[in-house]
Amino acid sequence: MKNIPVAILGATGYTGAELIRLIEAHPHFEVAHLGAHSQAGKLAGEVLPGVSGRIAAMTLAAADATLPLNVELVFTALPHGAAAGSVFSALEAGKKVVDLSADFRHKTHAVYRAAYQADHPHPELFDEAVYGLTEHARDQLASARLVANPGCYPTSVLLPLIPLLKAGVIDTSSSIIIDSKSGASGAGRSAKTDLLYCELNESVKAYGLPRHRHAWEMEEWALGFAGSETKVRFVPHILPMNRGMLSTLHLSGNSSESWLDILQQAYGDEPFIKLLPQGTLPSTAGISGSNRCDIGISLLSETEVVIVSCIDNLLKGAAGQAIQNANLMFGLDETEGLATHALWP
Numbered sequence: 001m002k003n004i005p006v007a008i009l010g011a012t013g014y015t016g017a018e019l020i021r022l023i024e025a026h027p028h029f030e031v032a033h034l035g036a037h038s039q040a041g042k043l044a045g046e047v048l049p050g051v052s053g054r055i056a057a058m059t060l061a062a063a064d065a066t067l068p069l070n071v072e073l074v075f076t077a078l079p080h081g082a083a084a085g086s087v088f089s090a091l092e093a094g095k096k097v098v099d100l101s102a103d104f105r106h107k108t109h110a111v112y113r114a115a116y117q118a119d120h121p122h123p124e125l126f127d128e129a130v131y132g133l134t135e136h137a138r139d140q141l142a143s144a145r146l147v148a149n150p151g152c153y154p155t156s157v158l159l160p161l162i163p164l165l166k167a168g169v170i171d172t173s174s175s176i177i178i179d180s181k182s183g184a185s186g187a188g189r190s191a192k193t194d195l196l197y198c199e200l201n202e203s204v205k206a207y208g209l210p211r212h213r214h215a216w217e218m219e220e221w222a223l224g225f226a227g228s229e230t231k232v233r234f235v236p237h238i239l240p241m242n243r244g245m246l247s248t249l250h251l252s253g254n255s256s257e258s259w260l261d262i263l264q265q266a267y268g269d270e271p272f273i274k275l276l277p278q279g280t281l282p283s284t285a286g287i288s289g290s291n292r293c294d295i296g297i298s299l300l301s302e303t304e305v306v307i308v309s310c311i312d313n314l315l316k317g318a319a320g321q322a323i324q325n326a327n328l329m330f331g332l333d334e335t336e337g338l339a340t341h342a343l344w345p
């Protein structure tokens, strides 16, 4: 029975629209309020050709409009920097919040400033925010009021990395090289020259150097979850595909033949992590539409290993993990409303 009314702020963006799709099919959550920014005042159906029926007929409120009293949970799918004020107001109004932006992912103002080159309006909430990498945060999620949903690149990197760092098999004396690729939806739905069809099509481009903001997030949570001082050399690329993310981690260390067993022990029973047999590597088509992270491992030698990790940036990288976290915040089975299988065979 649907009994938990939710609001989505940023409903006209890619992750907001994905939340609508997931929540419409969710057995307990119900869309009760949609917020937007430049499109506020329009009907959802005018801005989102993919929705129909009751959702299409809902009017988009302003992102800073007063939330309906009955709303219990708010998803903020707003640009980083713009989300913090809405998160603060929602908490003040007594709602639980899952924030998809980067605004509450860091533990200190200093790291936030370094990564985002801005002051934060509500650093007093940093301590309370739970970094929602679900598989490693379940204990805290059950009682959380504010969940900072992880970034898409950090999700794809931290999931394979954390158990290996905890096991102490990775050499962290020099930077870990991470090469990542993202579909264009990772950059959001607003119009930008770089994202025009002719700029993206038939092309692959590296960006974000010398240091992408997600490098801070990866390092902070490698330390946070595994207690390991880790440095990353992270290079993201944008590809001419709609959705999907693939991260290749170049690692060295010891006892490489044990690494798959370490991951198996950590994730063997996880509904949303699929470990591929040694030597088999994942593809973005294999996870598109699912909330899974697929991980493949290839041993180059006794000491050198390549790990490839794939997620759907809009699902395990954003809206899917947000629902997984919200399920736990409301005492529900964490798989409710989420697909384990991909769209393609």
Ligand SMILES: NC(=O)C1=CN([C@@H]2O[C@H](COP(=O)(O)OP(=O)(O)OC[C@H]3O[C@@H](n4cnc5c(N)ncnc54)[C@H](OP(=O)(O)O)[C@@H]3O)[C@@H](O)[C@H]2O)C=CC1
Pocket (backbone or CB within 6 Å): 009, 010, 011, 012, 013, 014, 015, 016, 035, 036, 037, 038, 039, 040, 063, 076, 077, 078, 079, 080, 082, 100, 101, 102, 150, 151, 152, 185, 186, 187, 188, 189, 190, 313, 314, 317, 318
């Ligand atoms: N796309 C992805 O793969 C991922 C995204 N994220 C994060 O999730 C958040 C949303 O991303 P995404 O859906 O891609 O973004 P989009 O650009 O697709 O959508 C942004 C949404 O926020 C609204 N908005 C834009 N500017 C403002 C503002 N100044 N104040 C309030 N609202 C505003 C827009 O409303 P309107 O259309 O009415 O202007 C729209 O609904 C971002 O923080 C992003 O970094 C996290 C992981 C992955």
Ligand SMILES: CC(=O)N[C@@H](CCC(=O)OP(=O)(O)O)C(=O)O
Pocket (backbone or CB within 6 Å): 100, 101, 102, 150, 151, 152, 153, 182, 183, 184, 185, 186, 187, 188, 208, 236, 237, 238
């Ligand atoms: C392809 C592309 O441009 N991707 C975005 C990251 C995706 C994103 O939304 O960032 P958060 O996970 O921090 O919210 C970027 O590199 O800025």
